Amino acid sequence: EAQVTQNPRYLITVTGKKLTVTCSQNMNHEYMSWYRQDPGLGLRQIYYSMNVEVTDKGDVPEGYKVSRKEKRNFPLILESPSPNQTSLYFCASSRTSEETQYFGPGTRLLVL
């Protein structure tokens, strides 16, 4: 089944404790992206990747890092999480940046 998977689905952590949210797609897509969803703000792009080893900042990249060492995986790294990073995070992928994006199920993060 073609899909985007994220782990974990739910995470509670404390300020400053490094964490990684994994994202994997099995559709051989070149383009991958991370979004955060906050009430009243819709989906805002954090980082994106056009292909392996090619990543760039989106609209709200502060406090986040990403890597794209393999085509299928695009982990989101929070080196020192803060409470304002409490949010619902979505990973998405598409064949190219101009085609339909497929979203993962989301990761709900609470930073205390």
Next chain:
Amino acid sequence: GENVEQHPSTLSVQEGDSAVIKCTYSDSASNYFPWYKQELGKGPQLIIDIRSNVGEKKDQRIAVTLNKTAKHFSLHITETQPEDSAVYFCAASWRTGFQKLVFGTGTRLLVSP
């Protein structure tokens, strides 16, 4: 950059009624307009999209219309059913070296039996 406004933020209808969600965009160069449906606890899922060379597109009970002159596009759902209850997001493409999507703020649709 591109800015997408979406209205209303919430919409309540009776089963069988029609629902309309409207979006406006700012960049006249935008040429791709998808609509996503997000059910509780799930990620957004594409339900319909339209490109700028087309004015209207239908898929069973859902349709999207695009007015490029006015820079707005709308989602129409006819004969609504309780399972249509969800959050709907519009988006518009924006070229900045490559094409990225800018999303609206979402509309929570509630269909009452």
